[in-house]
Amino acid sequence: MSFSSLLAASQTQATFQVIPVLVLLPVFGAIAVALTPNARIGVHKMLATIFTGITGAISVWLLTAFETNGEFQFISQQTWIKSLGIEWFAGVDGISLFLVVLTGLLFPFVVIAINPKHDHKAYYIWIQLLQTGCMGVFVSLDLFMFFVFFEIVLIPMYFLIGKWGHGNAQYAATKFFLYTMFGSALMLVSIVSLAVLHAQNSDSELTFNLIEIATNPAIATNTSRLIFLGFAIAFAVKVPLFPVHTWLPDAHTEAPTAGSVILAGVMLKLGTYGFIRFGLFLFPEASHFFAPLFLTLGVIGIVYGAIVATMQKDLKRLVAYSSIAHLGFIILGTFALNTQGIQGATVQMINHGLSTGALFMLVGIIYERKHTRQISELSGIQKSAPVLAGVFTLVMLSSIGLPGLNGFVGEFLILLGTFTANRWWAVIAATGVILAALYLLWAYQRVFHGPQNQEDEPTKDLTNWERLTLLPLVVAIVFLGIYPKPMLDRIEPAVDKLVTHIEVTIEDGSFTEPVPTTQNRTSFSDLLKQTHESHSYDKHDGHHGHESDHEDGSHSGDHE
Template identity: 60%
Template sequence: MHHSELSFPILTALVLMPAIGAALIGLISSRQAQYAKFVAAVTSVATGAMAIWLTAEFDQHDDGFQFVSKQPWIEEWGISWHLGVDGISLFLVLLTGVLFPLAILGIDPHNDEPGRDKPYFAWLLLLEAGVMGSFLSLDLFLFFVFFEIVLVPMYFLIGGWGYEGRVYAATKFFLYTMTGSAFMLVSIMATAYIASRNGVSGVTFDLVEIAENAEFAASTGRWLFFGFAVAFAVKVPVFPLHTWLPDAHTQAPTAGSVVLAGVMLKLGTYGLMRFGLYLFPEASYWSRYLWLGLAVIGIIYGAIAATMQTDLKRLVAYSSVAHLGFIVLGTFAFTSQAVTGSVMQMVNHGVSTGALFLMVGWIYERRHTRQIAELSGLQKVAPIFAAGFMVVMLSSIGVPGLNGFVGEYLILIGTFLAEPWYAAIAATGVILAALYLLWAYQRVFHGEPGEANEGFAELKLKEAATLLPFIGIIVFTGVYPKPMLDRIEPAVDRLIGHMESVADFEAPTPDEPVIVEHDDTEETEEGDH
């Protein structure tokens, strides 16, 4: 923990900065509502700058939590303000820091009446604070608070600035996630209480303390694990709990969709990894076939459902179900490559799907429709727009040289080591992804534009400035993933080491030669000559 001497509590600042921005916007009078965007932009850019600084200062040789802040909060219950970042959460924090300013600066809320910008930007900033807090919390109770805070702004963003079916979608989203969270709250309370009687001194909600010292009986651990897992599975969402997602995505305003796909769904996959695997290694290992099975079903189902969609935004939403299936698959394969791939894919999916939702939003603004059948030949009238869409779409398919490939490749290789059949089925999902995305691209951008699409505007300067960072990340990570992998891997190896020591299983390693005997004889013969 060489960074604990750092006098400035950077992680606390990352959480509080957007929250303070949201409060400031609340204080602006309605007559000066135009300043709301300015405050939102300044605070989100400052938060983003801190996240970038954090990533630059992060020590890639340290596999533990860095920049830790720990202050007692509710002492008699053992609850503390405990934040830390490691290789698993680092890039999710960075993604959150980069995505929000882009969503705030690059996307205007479509308002019928002026003056509604104020609550819109305040909710977005509060959402950022909640997401940051969720990725950084090392206290179970604190994590729960942030995990719940996130629901409220998202509910109001979908319900207030969404499309036709927004109220239904917002309510469905809220009820699903709220129900899942109720299970998690019970589990958190039980975990802290049972841990205090088995190996941990006194009641504490400290994640590291409980994970490293508490000893749960197998059956107890399994029940507790499922309480957490249900909440995360709804958030991911894992098939068959995914039905809120296409509705929420389709009805959410563009910025809402970008943030929902980019970072909010990752609260589920991150939660499974950080809390499920770390706290309950035995239960995670014991239930792995359930998760691998649901992941593979999600991959295939999401791809087939996406192929059937007539609404372009709904198609992208179902592609999310498939992509998140990959992340869950890698998480429960328990090999270093697969879990590293999953962490990487959380970030990659956020970038490429976030960018897809961004561009679908722009198509809707120009044409006021998202029906694939009503769009055609856009490439002729807006070639630069089409080119941008093409790059983002290829990254989502997982074409080599772009970011999606690296993550999916690692997940498939790592899963193949442990569970070859699941990897084989998942690989067909990659083929299906190419099918539905290329087919959608062909129908929307190729062919003759027709009268309705002839006035389709080319990419504007502001839009290009918003899209470029996305494309930059997509290409850079695809060509040179090393800086990212170097920071993720130590934390993943530590997590798997912890699991091996508690759940008594051995992760297969790829570096042992398959045919050992034959090689040895050849070498000795060569040595003899």
């Protein structure tokens, strides 16, 4: 990209800050709903649809305007709490881009497709606040800002599960809240420790700026592995990773359909994304040191989740345990610490959100018709609901990882990257694919085939409205399976730079960035130094825009 085009993009960004609008627009939607009379249920849904829909449209615009160069783009930077060195610092790269798009599109889908049974006004308020929290996590480049949004998501999801859930919903919501709060407390200690160490070792003011902290050699060299564990435990709980996974089956089982779709589609990715964005980037040495542990836990999660899923009698609980297995694959790819593995993990985050979100949607539709999720009480649905059975088959096969559907792409890259790192982990993980086929096909055969209970009324097939709302998910599942190139092209450059950062750290034995030996790679640290310097320049000129001055790397040597 030429300097003139970069400058033009920077000026456009200075005029219109798209990231703050993307993050904060649902808050204004929540306020609009709050100001509407309680009896205007239709207006509540309309407002939520408009505001989440516009947010989704903006996320799609980001996708179309995104440059495939691996850099952070659409940068938004502004002082927030000056005395504490806290900034509003946000942007997207190839790793976060599709998670932003997924968050932007999944929430209006949930608002349109699913109606709450009661308290409509509060429901639509919490849904929109949850979208803001998730979106904020994926765009944050300031550690304190990241922590704030990481915590914001707890409150809406707590109420969605506890107030609109089924059965023992209060217990499930409280368990979810306490587990996550425990991990977050440890992460807060690590964030503060990291900022203080940075200020002490660099003789600078206190800052939570991700780029400044990550590219400071003294901090990187002296950072304790215990600080990494503070982040890692918080992310492991949020994933959730075995053995801190026990809150997830309860939360999924008792949550309303909307809560399960959002939880599986977006919220579980906060932990896996956190590992990649903050764990690997801030702590390459610690990530390398603890990689065998997390690879082992990932493999255990894959096998354990699959085996326990085969034992489930509740269809929704079966899908919940399948999530534990799929997220184990994502952890496996992340800690393979190579391009194929991390790229596969990033792709699989998106694909899991689509496939498992759709599965929970379909389970919710079945529950509405049959008033039970017990597999033993469901049989022969295909006879009276062939379209429902067909859509379930497609989504199920994508979750298994059938070639030609989206689930195959991520799993293949993860297994390829893991085999490069250690073949035995890959071999054991591959059994998870076989087990996934076992428990999903078994459930499908029991629910949709076999004799129909003569005492039950025939199951109503998908309505035209349900078909229309499920169509985008089905199209995405097929399109990303057949033609994943556009997604891979946008993700790979950012992943490649991250892997280079990890590799040179491990090879050099410190966090000081040596001159890259591979000609076709640009050092991730150099890139981020240039990004930060360009925005420091912009701030002095009153501009906070796109990284327009990346070509000027003259100060990158100051950190080496």
